[in-house]
Amino acid sequence: MSIVLEAKKLRKEYQDKLALKGLDLQIRSGEIFCLLGQNGAGKSTTINLFLGFIKPTSGAAYINGLEVASHTTKVKEYLAYIPENVMLYPNLSGLENLALFSSLAGFSYTQDELVQYLVGAGLPAEAVRRRVGGYSKGMRQKVGIAIAVAKQANVLLLDEPTSGLDPKASNEFSELLLRLSEAGTAIFMATHDIFRSKEVGTRVGIMREGELVDVLAASDLDANELEKLYLNYMHV
Amino acid sequence: MIRKFWILIKYEWINFRADKGLLILTLFTLLAGLYGIYYGTTEIDRQRRNIAALDSITEHNIEEMKAKYPGEADAGDIGYYHSTFAVNHPDTWASLSMGQRDVNPYYIKLRLLNLQSQLYDTENINPLKVLSGNFDLAFVFVYLFPLLIIGLCFNILSVEKEQGTLPLLLSQPLGLPLIVGAKLGFRVMIVLALALLLSIIAMGWGRVVPDVRIGMWLGTVVLYCLFWFGVAFLVAALHKGSAFNAITLLGVWLLLTIVIPALLNVYVAVTQPVPQALELTIRQREVVHGGWDKPKRETMEAFFARYPQWTDTTEIKGRFAWRWYYAFHQLGDMAVEDLAREYQEGLRARHQLVERLNVLSVPVNVQGVFNALAGSDLPSYLDFLQSATRHHDSLREFYYPFLFKQIPFRHADYQNEPRHSFTSSPDLDTAYGGMYKLLVSVLVVYVAGLVLFRLLPAMVK
Known part of the structure; x- marks a missing residue:
């Protein structure tokens, strides 16, 4: 190793x-x-x-x-990073936040793939396209996890x-x-x-x-x- | 790098669309710009209509004179009762930057009487108009666009720290300069798109003559916006909070648009005193009124000293003769020649002093560039006064042969009376000088911003 x-x-x-x-x-x-x-x-x-x-x-x-x-x-x-308190762009949806960070990391995922990462991280499917401004801390944390996983670091x-x-x-x-x-x-x-x-x-x-x-x-x-x-x- | 830049731009756009406050601010600025175009165009169109009506007023006056004096007339009567106009036609660009066109007269009613009091009869201005000022496009650019830029940029970096997104953003393979550059770049695109859109609408609406000034106007607008973005970048480079940035930027705006111009005004008034037009008018009136009591020979000798070509005219007898009357009116003008020159030269010197000192305030400089491009600045108005003076001279040259040779004035002579026309012209040298100073100001703020940005470490959390 x-x-x-x-x-x-x-x-x-x-x-x-x-x-x-x-x-x-x-x-x-x-x-x-x-x-x-x-x-x-x-x-x-x-x-x-x-x-x-x-x-x-x-x-x-x-x-x-x-x-x-x-x-x-x-x-x-x-590397990928998940902070103690994941803060995201409140005007964007969870999906848009993930799309932003993964595209900055150099990935071009389809919408379905992005949804799978979010749902896989535990975010309810119905929340995926909602603005992050209405998310709980736990939901933001799950988007943070999805961002980290999608980066494949x-x-x-x-x-x-x-x-x-x-x-x-x-x-x-x-x-x-x-x-x-x-x-x-x-x-x-x-x-x-x-x-x-x-x-x-x-x-x-x-x-x-x-x-x-x-x-x-x-x-x-x-x-x-x-x-x-x-x-x-x-x-x- | 380029790809990431455009990704950030794309998400800045999504964020911008979702931010109602920023949308309202941008929409308000757009509406203010459209109103500025409407105001400027309407006001200049009104001036054009008024100027166009002056011809028919003159023709109507001639018809009245013909009715009053159906046959041959004494030119003295015509010179006294008949009026003509010196007109300052607006340049086609004047609707974009009205400058002094609304506070200084754009036409002057002239008779053969003494000139100086006629020149300044209309100098009194409506204080309410001065109070509100011009709400033209130049005003919107010079005063309101910086506020839009401040509104868009005061938290350009601090918001990322305050909403906690900066650590996650910086954990991606991109540096802080790229993030700041993209955020600034997006805002530059929005503001410049708005500024260029408004400029093009104003140019189309105002039917400006397409010449080099299109490039100069757009260049000035772009540089001025970049200057304010540079100021926002400089403040962002201090890595302070949003509240600090907003107060600092508004303080800079207040300093550059209100405080420094006010101090410059006081400084210029103190260091470059100019005799009042009122003083000039009173002095001239005293001489003219005194003319009634002076011996006629004394008056005429003084007049002939200036105009020896009329010395062989018949001696004046009796209590009144028009040529004697106009002679002492002209002596009134001659008595204040030095004062009149001093007044106009003083105003020009003040303007030149402001041109030198405007390096202290970019908005003052840019307003000066806009006015110079539109031919609506003080030198242009002073050129008009000189043109009006020459026109009055030509009126004298036209009427004096009738008066001194005692030639009867016939109806056909009206059509030979000189007519005046003057169109404000742009001062491209002043505009180029202002643009150069503006370019230097832009470079200074960006270099200072970059130095600070490199020197002061950003606290990611």
Whole structure:
């Protein structure tokens, strides 16, 4: 399995805060890496560095061997991203939003294919052509998932992706991640959800105050042990 | 890259169609533009009709004179009672930019009497018209189009951050410059389409003479719109919120269209004082009225010093003679010659000072370009006054032989009386100069915007 996502001594420092302290990480194709940590631990900073939204203070992030900071546009051909709160163009329908983002990613899907992606992500068929302005957070999240899946990227960056989804939809999302992983997609998911991490993750990382303090194989321990370990780290 | 640009343009169009606020704003500007064309065309047509009616008024006056003086008449009586008109025909472009045509007289009723008071008799203007100003197409472009551009662009980038779509958008293989470029490009297309549509309608409606000014007008409109897009881009490059952008852009609009022009007006009035036309008229009236009490010989000697060709005419005897009357009227004009020259030169100097200072306010510069193209600016009006003065001189040359040689004035002589015609002409040099300054302004805002855009990092979230 090739390394598709890599951080080398990745460090991000703001004026008043050290957000990430020299992260070293490698994620291979087909792997689901779940990053646990409290708010402000550095999870989103890590994702933003991989997305090229912010520049590292030192070190580098790589996607498919390309340094993100110097190939900001090119690396986005290989990745898809689902933020914690998917925000879409409210005047466009779910279908139009998906058509916009997938065409920007270089795909020319038919209307039927776009509808299939949306319905496949759990969006009710009757909502597909409604303006997104009337969607619930969960519905927007499903459109976000459809956008990510339709991009057929080999790297998936997820920042609290199940936020706003009901348990059934969250479960369907987990199944989707496993299918994508089997197809070779490398998945990096920042989350607070210990149990979902254990359920879908290949490896689970624990981040505290900008530092990756532990990385575990998800198969090595059960959910309760993972929770205990995580809480121990958080109370140190 | 090009393909993504057009994808973004397509979805900007879909978004635009769905945004009722933007549609109403654009429709309002379109209607304001159409009203501006209607106003300008109607007003200039009214002026043309009034000017056309002056010929029949003159003919009617001649018929009255013929009825009053059925046989041979003293030219002094004719010169006193008969009036003619100096007319300033509008250029065909005047309906697009009326400039000073509604505040300055476009025709002057002239008799053989002293000239200066007749020139400025009609200078008093209706303050209510000045208050409301011209609502012509130039006004719509200069003052309202920037507001449309501000309305379309104040949140060009900030809205993506505020509605949270920027992270998802930037997770696609495209950079922020392409996004900003496409959003700006779409708005440029909308605004320029509207501006060009209105310009073409106005040119057709106003039946303008097709010449180089078509290109100059359209070029000025395009550059002026691009200037305001550049200002919006410059403010967007600061990466602030929509509220900040809107207030800043409206502040810039207020500064450039209201505050700086008002300050320029005060500065020009203080640094370039011009004698009042009223002062000139009073001074001349004093001399003319004083003429009644002066010895006739003294008056005529002063007159003959200027017009030696009439010195051999018969000596004036008795209490009244028309040639003596017109002589002291002309002496009244001669007494204020310097003041009159100073007045007109002062107005020209003021205009030239404004031409130099308008680099401080792009709207003032562009209004000047429009007026220069339409032949409706101050220099054009001053040219008309000079033309009217020459016409009055020709009236004197026509009547003086009758007066001084005491030739009877016959009905057939009316047709030899000089007629006046003057058509405002464009000042292309001024217009080219203004366009050059406008081009520099456009380059300055875009370079500043690009520098800021590169220097200040965008916060994606």
